[in-house]
Amino acid sequence: MTEPVTITRDGDIAVLTLDNPPVNAMSFHLRAALATALETVRQDEGIAAVVIACAGRTFVSGADITEFNTPKAVASPTLRELIVTLENFAKPTVAAIHGTAFGGGLELAMGCHFRVADSRAQFGLPEVKLGLLPGAGGTVRLPRLIGPQKALAAIVSGNPIGAKAALADGLVDAVYEDGLVEHAVAFARKAATAGKPPVAVRDREEKLAAARADLAAFDAQVADVLKKSKGLDAPKRCAEAVRNALTMPFDEALVAERRFFVELVEGDQSKAQRHLFFAEREANKVPGVGKDDRPRRIARVGVVGAGTMGGGISMSFVNGGIPVTILEMSEEALKRGLGVIDRNYGISVGRGSLTEEAKAKRMAMFKGTTDYADLADCDLIVEAVFEEMGVKKQVFETLDGIARPGAILATNTSYLDVNEIAKFTSRPADVLGMHFFSPANVMKLLEIVRGSKTAPDVIATAIAVGRQIGKVPVVVGVCHGFVGNRMLGARNAESEDLLLEGATPAQVDKVFTDFGWPMGPYQMGDLAGLDIGWRTRKSLGRTAAIGDALCEQGRFGQKTGKGYYLYPDGRTPVPDPEVQALIVEKARERGIDRRDLSATEIVERTMYPMVNEGAKILEEGIAIRSSDIDTVWANGYGFPVGKGGPMFWAEREGLAKIVERLDHWYGRTGKEVYNPSPLLRRLAASGGSFADVRKAAA
Numbered sequence: 001m002t003e004p005v006t007i008t009r010d011g012d013i014a015v016l017t018l019d020n021p022p023v024n025a026m027s028f029h030l031r032a033a034l035a036t037a038l039e040t041v042r043q044d045e046g047i048a049a050v051v052i053a054c055a056g057r058t059f060v061s062g063a064d065i066t067e068f069n070t071p072k073a074v075a076s077p078t079l080r081e082l083i084v085t086l087e088n089f090a091k092p093t094v095a096a097i098h099g100t101a102f103g104g105g106l107e108l109a110m111g112c113h114f115r116v117a118d119s120r121a122q123f124g125l126p127e128v129k130l131g132l133l134p135g136a137g138g139t140v141r142l143p144r145l146i147g148p149q150k151a152l153a154a155i156v157s158g159n160p161i162g163a164k165a166a167l168a169d170g171l172v173d174a175v176y177e178d179g180l181v182e183h184a185v186a187f188a189r190k191a192a193t194a195g196k197p198p199v200a201v202r203d204r205e206e207k208l209a210a211a212r213a214d215l216a217a218f219d220a221q222v223a224d225v226l227k228k229s230k231g232l233d234a235p236k237r238c239a240e241a242v243r244n245a246l247t248m249p250f251d252e253a254l255v256a257e258r259r260f261f262v263e264l265v266e267g268d269q270s271k272a273q274r275h276l277f278f279a280e281r282e283a284n285k286v287p288g289v290g291k292d293d294r295p296r297r298i299a300r301v302g303v304v305g306a307g308t309m310g311g312g313i314s315m316s317f318v319n320g321g322i323p324v325t326i327l328e329m330s331e332e333a334l335k336r337g338l339g340v341i342d343r344n345y346g347i348s349v350g351r352g353s354l355t356e357e358a359k360a361k362r363m364a365m366f367k368g369t370t371d372y373a374d375l376a377d378c379d380l381i382v383e384a385v386f387e388e389m390g391v392k393k394q395v396f397e398t399l400d401g402i403a404r405p406g407a408i409l410a411t412n413t414s415y416l417d418v419n420e421i422a423k424f425t426s427r428p429a430d431v432l433g434m435h436f437f438s439p440a441n442v443m444k445l446l447e448i449v450r451g452s453k454t455a456p457d458v459i460a461t462a463i464a465v466g467r468q469i470g471k472v473p474v475v476v477g478v479c480h481g482f483v484g485n486r487m488l489g490a491r492n493a494e495s496e497d498l499l500l501e502g503a504t505p506a507q508v509d510k511v512f513t514d515f516g517w518p519m520g521p522y523q524m525g526d527l528a529g530l531d532i533g534w535r536t537r538k539s540l541g542r543t544a545a546i547g548d549a550l551c552e553q554g555r556f557g558q559k560t561g562k563g564y565y566l567y568p569d570g571r572t573p574v575p576d577p578e579v580q581a582l583i584v585e586k587a588r589e590r591g592i593d594r595r596d597l598s599a600t601e602i603v604e605r606t607m608y609p610m611v612n613e614g615a616k617i618l619e620e621g622i623a624i625r626s627s628d629i630d631t632v633w634a635n636g637y638g639f640p641v642g643k644g645g646p647m648f649w650a651e652r653e654g655l656a657k658i659v660e661r662l663d664h665w666y667g668r669t670g671k672e673v674y675n676p677s678p679l680l681r682r683l684a685a686s687g688g689s690f691a692d693v694r695k696a697a698a
């Protein structure tokens with residue numbers, strides 16, 4: 001184990017190097033060592049100024065999240081105490097920042113008199129993403145440095161600020177291309193000889209004056225930034241705390257911030273969001289894939305099919321810096337596909353999130369072709385053609401003939417058997433599923449489908465490249481619909497019957513949005529297009545009384561202006577009396593007496609089957625661990641993050657209660673989605689947890 005803090009001297013400047021791998025989190029042992037080191041340099045009369053730097057890949061990236069809700073989190077010296085020590089230090093203190101100064105790390109840096117940074121450094125207070133607010137003075141100090149408006153935006157979003165912007169905004173005092181610590185020492189020496197005492201951030205009030213004079217304008221900004229807070233408590237508390245920085249004296253605002261922090265850190269939402277933080281990282285650990293399974297080099301990606309998914313997938317790779325060769329069946333289809341990509345980037349330019357120059361650079365990274373031979377130099381080829389085994393067969397046989405040895409062949413299939421697809425090639429070890437979600441350039445989830453023959457380094461490569469392009473990869477096994485769509489099927493299994501028995505689409509959808517989902521199942525159906533399911537049902541010889549009738553009337557959802565709802569402005573769903581009449585009519589035809597359905601019943605008949613399917617998936621080893629299922633749902637389907645994903649939520653809800661209600665509905669309907677999985681039944685009976693179950697993905 002390395003020393004958590006080492007003191008080195010450069011003349012009369014002390015450099016305190018913090019070292020707590022991997023991200024220099026402010027764990028108790030680091031805090032204790034820093035307190036001791038600060039006391040040493042305080043007493044040393046030969047030291048004129050202090051630089052605080054970090055070893056390894058980053059500056060302090062936050063408080064130690066694993067200590068939260070444990071005695072260590074509040075053990076002295078706390079981060080707040082250290083910051084007070086730094087702020088009152090008689091000798092100038094300079095934070096030398098590289099990597100990420102996040103959360104408590106940025107708060108520590110703001111406790112210093114000065115901050116200097118590497119030009120690649122990033123700064124942020126991402127606590128809101130963990131259901132928290134900055135709890136060591138961030139909400140009170142950041143507004144003093146960069147002004148309350150910018151601080152509000154940064155704290156409520158949790159999004160990082162780059163070094164250039166940090167310099168322009170006054171968050172840092174200098175930025176260097178290289179030689180950070182040497183520059184920081186020179187900076188500290190200059191500060192020590194400046195002849196005036198350093199000013200603590202707490203005493204800098206000049207940037208607060210304008211907002212203090214016009215609180216109404218600030219409140220309007222608060223209302224605006226909170227629009228996206230989706231029933232979460234943390235963003236509101238963040239905004240309130242920044243407002244307190246304007247309306248209260250420094251120390252009072254600090255006390256109020258602490259009160260909010262304690263309330264949030266003890267609350268269910270933050271625990272759920274922290275569960276998701278660690279779940280996302282745990283998902284990268286795959287049994288059978290070790291350190292020796294080094295990712296293959298991916299310098300160019302091929303994408304087959306430039307439709308809805310192929311276009312979005314290509315954009316994801318290009319956005320992540322990897323050039324793409326995109327193949328279509330005809331010049332016309334290729335032109336259409338590339339045209340959609342161009343328009344999508346154009347929208348970003350219109351919104352100001354991309355410059356024309358950056359757009360041109362990205363477009364130059366696409367190479368369009370109709371000739372498979374052009375894919376011969378690709379290291380990874382992702383197939384996104386029609387969802388038909390015959391078409392996939394033809395594509396994979398062709399790819400097998402042209403792809404270079406060692407190239408990885410991936411399918412984006414939603415439901416088809418990846419093992420069968422792998423058999424169309426002579427290299428099943430190099431084949432896997434890479435299942436993106438629509439819109440693929442936006443959605444973060446990437447289900448990596450491990451076939452029975454997929455090589456471990458192929459899985460490692462898919463995880464690495466997925467992370468490189470900003471996705472959240474989750475490795476799953478082969479089954480119909482994998483993890484996400486299979487559970488979605490269970491969640492929606494009662495969609496028809498709920499309506500026939502007495503609910504309305506708007507009522508069910510409201511239960512979902514009240515729960516925290518961005519939208520309910522009928523709004524989602526209308527958005528995705530009802531004709532997709534209709535076509536699938538027809539091909540399988542299945543029917544759905546209401547869904548089929550809507551499609552027969554040409555009501556395909558938003559794209560036709562009507563589906564379960566009307567869309568007078570093209571986007572906003574409005575309940576349609578004609579749909580209501582249709583539902584009543586279909587119920588009458590079937591002799592169903594419609595009745596009032598409660599919100600509780602709707603939850604039990606949608607979300608409990610989803611949890612039950614999740615338990616089956618876990619039991620079969622399709623998911624490695626229950627937290628992977630939560631990661632899938634939070635990143636691909638809008639499961640409310642404040643509830644931590646379906647499996648985490650189910651344990652809060654009570655597994656015994658869920659089993660009891662599943663039994664009830666199974667008894668009433670005989671539908672298999674309600675038949676409790678043996679695992680669920682066992683855990684409910686023993687008081688066990690999903691977290692105890694771990695299997696290799698099948």
Ligand code: 3HC
Nearest residue numbers: 023025061062063064065066102103104126134135136281
């Ligand atoms: N505490 C404890 N562990 C942490 C941590 C933290 N703050 N941040 C990261 N880790 C762990 C991860 O769990 C992971 O562990 P593992 O290897 O066992 O899975 C390891 O560090 C590496 O993390 P990543 O895989 O995320 O590494 P990356 O290089 O991709 O990203 C990072 C680095 C950008 C720093 C990213 O880890 C991150 O965003 N961390 C969280 C930052 C954060 O939220 N800070 C605020 C914390 S709350 C706080 O400070 C409260 C204060 O206001 C009082």
Ligand code: NAI
Nearest residue numbers: 305306307308309310328329384385386387412413414438
């Ligand atoms: P799409 O119909 O929009 O696009 C398919 C494209 O493939 C078309 O442009 C077509 O011209 C092209 N194509 C067909 N055969 C080809 C061939 N032999 N060679 C080259 N190009 C060919 O379909 P979409 O929605 O993009 O779906 C593609 C795949 O992605 C399917 O397997 C689907 O199940 C899967 N998927 C779809 C999602 C969605 O929400 N649409 C989500 C996740 C996966």
